[in-house]
Amino acid sequence: MNDINTDVLRSCSHWILFVSSIAILPPVCLTLIRKTKARLQSRIGPPLLQPFYDLIKLCRKSETVSSTMSGMFRLASVAGLATIILLAWLTPWLSYKPWSPSADLFLIIYLFALARVFSLLGALDSGSAFGAFGASREVTLGLLVEPALMLGLVALGLFCGSSDLRMIFSYPQTIGGGAAAGAGAAGIWLLVGIAILLASLIELSRMPVDDPTTHLELTMVHEAMVLEASGRNLALIEFAHALRMSIFFGLSAQCFVHALASVCRINTLTQGILSVVGIFGIAIFVGVLESLAVKLQWRKVPEFVAYVVSMSLLAAFVAAGNGGIKL
Amino acid sequence: MISGINLCVLCAAVLACLMVGSLHLRLNLFLYGVETLFIAGATVLTANAHGDASLICIAILIGTLKALGVPFFLLRTSEKLNVHRDVGAMITPPLAMHLSIVLFALSFVLTRNIPTPQLVVNGWYGAAAGISLLFTGLVVMLTRRLAIGQILGFLVIENGIYVFALTQTLGMPMLVEMGILLDMLVGVMVCGVLVFKIQKSFEHIDVALLTNLKE
Amino acid sequence: MNSQVVFLESLFLLVSAAVAAFALSHKSQVSDKAMSYLLCAIASFAIAASFLGGSQIVGYETSAPLMLGVFPLTFLLDGLSRFFLLLLSAILFAIGLFSPGYLSHLKGKISGGQYWIAFFLLALSMFGVVLSADAITFIVMWEVMSLSSAVLVASDHTHQSVQKSALIYLGASRTASGLLCGGFLWMHSLTGSWNFASWNFAQHQAIFPALLILLGFCIKSGVWPFHIWLPYAYPSAPATVTAVMSGFMSKIPIYGLIRILIQGGLSSPEIINLMFVLGAISSFWGVLFALVQNDLKRLLAYSSIENIGLILLSLAISLKARAASLPLIADVAMVAAIFHCLNHGAIKSLLFLAAGSVDAMAHSRDLHRLGGLAKRMPWTMACFFIGAFSICSIPPLNGFASKWLLYQSLFKSTLLFGSYLDRGLFLTAICLLSAVGALAIAVFVKAMGVVFLGMSRSHTAEHAVEASPGMLCAQVLLAACCAGMGVFAPSLVSQITKIASSSTRPITTAPIDFALPIPLLAATLFATALVIYLLFLQSSKVRTFKTWDCGFGPLTAKTQASSDSFAQPLARIFRPFLKYETKATISGRDRRHFPEQINVEVKIVSILESRVYLPCLAVISYLARGLAKLQAGSIHLYLVYVCSTLIILLALGTVL
C-alpha cells in the first residue's frame, strides 16, 4: 500500500514538474537569450517573464486573417503546437520525465518533420511572397539539418544499442556504469551534444543562419513565415517555437550531462537539476553566440551545416566502428 | 592425257573468258553460241563414253535451243532495241578479262581436291572448267550494264553448272535435266520480254541506272 | 473442386467477358458508367475472393482447349499473391468509383471503346502476372500488361508528346521483357524447368540469369538509371491509368523479385549489393528530380521512383541479412518492403487520382497555372494532403509505418553486421534516407502549397469546382485506407508476417513486433489539437483582411512564389546532379530600376537521357543507317553480295 502510494506520488510529482517545465522553461529560455544579448550590448534587457506578458497580450487581441487564406492557416498553428507538445511528452529532454509510450528516435525525427510541415503549410496559405520565401528557406534548412540530427541520434543509438531515446538517455546509469564507460564514451556524447546544439541553431533559425530580430524581410526565415499570424494564432505559434527550442536545448544538455556522467558518478537528483541548468546554460551560450556571430550569407549556410553533419558523422562512425554494446 | 570431253569444256571456258574482254553484244553472243556448241559437243562425247543415249537427246536440245536459239533471240532483241555495245560497269573489259583468266587458273586450284567418281577420268579438268565458267559468268554479270549482258552472264553461269554436272556425275536423271532446261529457257524468255518493257518504260536498258528502289 | 479454383476461373471469365463484350461493341457508344461499375464489381469480387480462402496454397493448371500453345497456363495462389491481389483489387475498386466522373471530362479526347478494352486487358493481365506460377505464363501476362498499358498511355494520342511518351514506354517495356526472357531462358537451360518453384538461384551459375532478371525488373519499375520512361509515361496517361500504373504496376516487378529471385534463394553478394546501391540511388535521385518538376503528375512520377528505390533497398537489406544469417533483420526488412508496397500503392493511387481531379477541374497540371484550389476543392485538397503527408512518411500515417521498419532494419544492421564495410554502407543509407525524407517534405510541401494554397495563378484554376461525388468517394476511400493503415500498423504488420510466412516458400521466419504505439500517439495528437483549438482559437475574434502587401497596393498571383522559386534554394545546392540553371533576362530602358519585362527560365538537363540513352539510340540509328546503305539499289552490288556471301560460307565450311 505504501509502495503504491509512493509510486503514485512520485509519478504525480513528475507530471506536475514536467507540465510546469513545459509551461515555464520555454519563455524563460527566450528571456535568457535576450537578457544575455542585452547585457552584452550593455542594455538591461527585458524582465524575466516578458515572453509571458507578450503571450497574454497576444491572447487578448483579436485575429486578423487574410482573405486569401483557407482554414489551413489556423489548423496549422493548432496542429503544430499539438505536435510539439506531443514531442515534449515523448522526447527525454529532461531527466525528470513522466512515463511516455515510446521515444523511438526515428519517430521523434519524423514528428519534428510533421511540426515543420504544418508551419510550412501555414506560411504558404497566405499567398504572400514572404511566407513562401520563408517556407522555401525553412525547407532547405530542414533538408540540411535532418541528416545531421538523425546521424547524431543514430550515433548515440548505436553506441547504446537501442533506437529508443529513453534507453539511450538512461544508459550510463543502468548499464554503462558511470565512470566505467570512460573518456571514449564521453567523447561521443560530447560530439553529439555539440552537433545537436548546432543543428538546433539551424532548425530554430537562430543566429549564424537567421537573425530573429532582423527586419529585413528578404533574409528572414521564421519571422517571414509567421508574418501573417496575429492574436491568439501568433501566440500559439510563438509558444510552439519556444517549446521546440527548449526541447532541442534539452536534448543537447542531456548529452552534455551524460558526457559528464560517463566520467564521474552523478545521482538522479543532481542529474535532474543539471538538465535544467544545462538548458539555461545553453540559452546563455546562444545569447553570447548571437552577440558575437555575424549572420552568414544565405549561400554559405550549407558550409556551416557541413560542420554539423561531419560532427555527427564522426560520432556515428566511431559508434558504428565500436559496434556498440549489444543488448 | 586430256580427253576429248575435257578439251571441249576447257575450250568453252576459255571462250567464255575471251567473251568478257569485249563489249560488243554481237561478238559476245557469237562467242556464247560457240561456247555452248562446245558444251553440246562435250555432251555427245560423254554420251559416247558412258553409253547413255538420253544424253545425245540433251546434246541436241542444247545445240539447237541454247547454242543457236537463245543467241538468236537475244540478237534479235538487241537489233530491235538498237543497242550493240555495252558500256561496261565496275571494271574495264580488259581488266575483267584478265580477272576471269586469273579465276580460270584459280578454279583449278579450288577444284583439285574434289573427289570424282571412279568412272570419270580426269574429272579435275571438267570441274575446273565448270567452276571457271561459273566465275566468268559472274564476272560478266558484274561488268555489264545492259540487261542483255546480264542475261548473257547468267547463261554462262548456267553453262558452267551444266559442265560441272556433266563431268562430275554419271548423268542426272532425265526428268530433272529436262526440267532444268525448260526452266532456263522460260527464264530467258521472261527476261527477254522484260528487256523490251524496260526499254519502253525507261528508254534504255541500262540496269545500272535502275536504282530507284533503295533504302 | 476447390473454392479458390472456382474463384480463379470465374475471375478470368468475368474479366474476359468484359473484354469480349467490348471487343464486339467497340463501335457503339460506350457507357463509361456501366464499365466502371463492372470494374467495381470485378474488384469487389476479387477482394472478397482474396479474403475467402485464408492462407490456403492453391495451384491451378489449365488444360487442353485453353493453353498457351504447347504450354499450360499455371497459376499459384498463396499468401503473397493473395496480398498483392488485394492491393490490386482495392485500387481497381477506387478507380472504378473514380472513372465515370473523370472520363466525362475526357469526352472527345479519348475513345471509350479502346480505353475500356485496354483497361480490362490490363486488369486481367495484372491478375495473371500476380497469379502466374511459371515463367511462360508470367511473361505472357507481363507482355499483355505492357502492351495494354502502352495503349492506355496513348489514350489521348492526337498529341505528339503523348505519342512520344507511349513509344518511350513501349521501348523500355520491351527492353525489360527482353532481359527477362534472357534470364528465364537461361534459367530454363540450367534447371530444365519453367516453374518458378524449381528454380534455384543459390547455385553459382545462376548469377547471370539473376542479373538479367533483376535488370529487367528494374527497368519496368523505373529504378535509377532505368527510370527515364517513367516521367514521360505517367503524365501522359489519364489519371485512372496512372493510378493503377504507379499504384500497382510498378509493384509487379517487386513482386516478381520476391517471387522469383528471393523465393529462389538468391544469395550472390554481388547482385544483392547491386540491388542495394540501385535502390539507394534511385530513392535519392527520384526525390531530387521531383523537387524541380513543374508538372504535378511528373512530380508524382519522380516520387514513385523514390519509393520504388526504398522498396528495393528494403529487399536488398533483407537479402543481405539473410546471407549474414541475421533472420530477425531479414524479416523486418522484408516486411518493410511488402508493407511499403501496400502503402505506396494506396498513397500513389490516391495522389494520382487527386491530381486527376485537379487536372479535370482546373484544366491544368502545370504548377504555374494552379493555386488557391483550397477554397474551391476542399475535399480533394484534404485527400491530397493526407496522401502527401503519408508519402512524406509523417506519423501517424501509413507511409511512416513502413519507413520506420526500414529504418529499424538499417539501424539493427549497422549494429549487428560483422564487417565494417557493411556497417558503413548501412550508416550511409540511414543518412541518405533522412535526406530523402527531408527532400520529400520539400517536394510535397511545394506541391500542396502551390496547387491548393495561396491565390489562383490562372483563370481556369480560379473557376474550378469541386469534383463529382464519385471521384471524391474514391479519394476519400483511399485516404481513409492510408490513415487506417497507418494507425493500425501494428496489427497490419503481424498480418503481413503471417502472409509472408505462409506463402509457398516462406520469406520470413518469425513474427515481428511493431513496437510503436501508433494508435495511442495518434489519439493523443488529435486530442491535444482539439483541446488547443477549443481553448484558444474557437472563441477568438477573427477579422478578415487582405494579405499584407507592404503598402504597395493589391497583390496579384504573380507576386506569389512560384514552384520554381520555391524549389530554387534547394535546387541550387544540388546543381551538379540536376544540371540546374536559371536564366533571367531583364529588359527595359533603365532595366535595374524600371524593368519592363522580366523573363526567368529554369533549365534542367537530364544527364542520363542526354549522355547515355540518346547516344545509345544514336548508335542503333547509325548502325541502321549504315546498314541501309547496303541496300543501295544497284543490282551489281547485290550480285557482289551474293558472291561475297558464297566466299564467306565456303570459308566457314572449311573451318567447321
Place this chain on the structure above:
Amino acid sequence: MELFFTLCALPVAGAVWAAKCQHIESVRRSVTLLIWLQVIATAFLIGPLLHGDASLLRFTADFAVDRSAACFLLLTNFVAACSLTHAPTFFRNESEIAGKIIPPLHERFFYVSSLLFVLAMNFVFMADNLGLLWVSIEATTIFSAGLVYFSRDKHALEATWKYLMVCSVGIAFALLGTILIFASSQHGAVDGGSLNVRTLIGCAGRLEPKLLELGYIFCLLGYGTKAGIFPLHTWLPDAHSEAPAPASAMLSGALLNCALFAIWRVTELVKLTEHHAICEAIPIFWGALTALAAGLFLVHQYGIKRLWAYSSIENVGIMLVAIGLGSPMLFFLQALNHSIAKVALFLLSGNIIQYFGTKDLSQIRGLLKVSPTCGILLAVCAASVTGMPPFGAFIAEWLILAKSADAMQGISVAILLIALAISFVAVSIHVSRILWGSPKHELNQTSTISRYLVPSLLGICTIVLGLTAIPLILVKPQ
C-alpha cells in the same frame, strides 16, 4: 493419287479459265471457289498424315509428302486462298477508292500467274526429289515475276528485274549444290546416284562427305537468296513493296516458306551425316544475324510494305534458326504464325495504301480515326508478327529460343533477343505513327465488311493459335 492429280489440275484449270474467260467477275468468283476447293482437297490429302496414320504419302517415284511437307502444303494453299479471296475486293477498291483503273486483261494475267505460282509452290512441297525441288523453286520465281510486274510501272519493272536476276543467280548456285549432292551419292552410296530424298536419307551415312558439305553450302546460299537471308535479301523488299497487296501476301506468306523448306530438305539430309555441325552452327548463327539486320533495317523505313517485307526477313532469320535446330515442326509453327499474320498485314496495308493514296509512311497518319477496324486489326497483326504474346508467333519464337538456349547457342539467343526487341520497337514506332494522330488530309471513310473479312479472320486465327492447344497437336508427335 486422285487427290494429287486434283491438286495439280485445279490450278491449271483455273489458270486456263482465267486466260480464256472474258468476263472478269466470273473469273474472280471462280478463282476464289477453285482455290478453296484446292484447300479442301489438300486437307483431305494430308488428313492421314496429321492424324498420324501414315508418315509418308507417296504418289509417284518422285512425288511424295511427309508430315512437315503436308503441313506446309496446307499452309501454302490456305495463304493463297486468303490472298486470292481478298484480291477481288482489292481490285475493286483500287478503282473505287484509289482511282486506278486496272484493265481486265491485267487482272486476268494476275490470276493466271498466281494460280501457276500456287501450282509451282505445291510442287515444292510434293517433290521428293532434290532436282524437282529445284525446278519447282525456279518455276515459282518465274511465275511470281508476273505478279511483281503487275502494276507495270517503272518501279515494278525495276523490282521485277532485280528479283529475277538476283534470285536466278542464287538459284543457279542451288542447282550447283544439288548437283554436288547428286555427285556425293555416286561414291558408293547409291548405284548410279540418286536425287530422291528418301533414298538419300536412307543412305545418308555413306554419302561422300566433302561433296555433300559443298552441296549443302551451295544449296544454303541458293535457296537462301530466294528466302531472303541477309545479305541476299536485296530483292525482297523491292518485290514485296511493288507487287499488289494480295501478291505481296503470297510472296511473303508462301514463297519464303517454300525456299526455307528447300533449305530444310537439304539440312535434313546433312543432319544425318557425321558433318552435322555445319548444318547447325551456320544456319543458327546466320539466322540470328539475319533477324538482327532486318531489325535494324526496320528502324529507318519509309514504305509501309517495305516495313512488312523487312519484318518477313526477320522472321526468315528466326525460321532459319529453327531449321538449324533440326526441328521441322518448330520451323512450321513459326512459318504458320508468321504467314497468317503477315498475310493479314499485307492485305491491310493494301487497304491503307488505297485509303491514303501513298505507300510513304510519313504520309500515313491517324488510321484509327479514318477506320478504327482497320487500325485495330493492324495493331493486332503487327503485335502478332513481332512475337508478342498471347499470339501464336510468341509461342513459336519462345520454343525456338528455348531450344537454342538448351542447345548452348547463347550468342545466337542473345542476338535474337536483341533483334526481336529492336524490331518490336521499330515496328511499334511505325505502326503507332500510322495509327495515332490525325490524317493529313480529309479522307472519305467508306468501310465495308468485305474489306476486312479476310484480315479479321486471320487475326482471329493468330489469337486462336496462341491461346489454344492447336500448336500442341502440331508439335507433339515429333
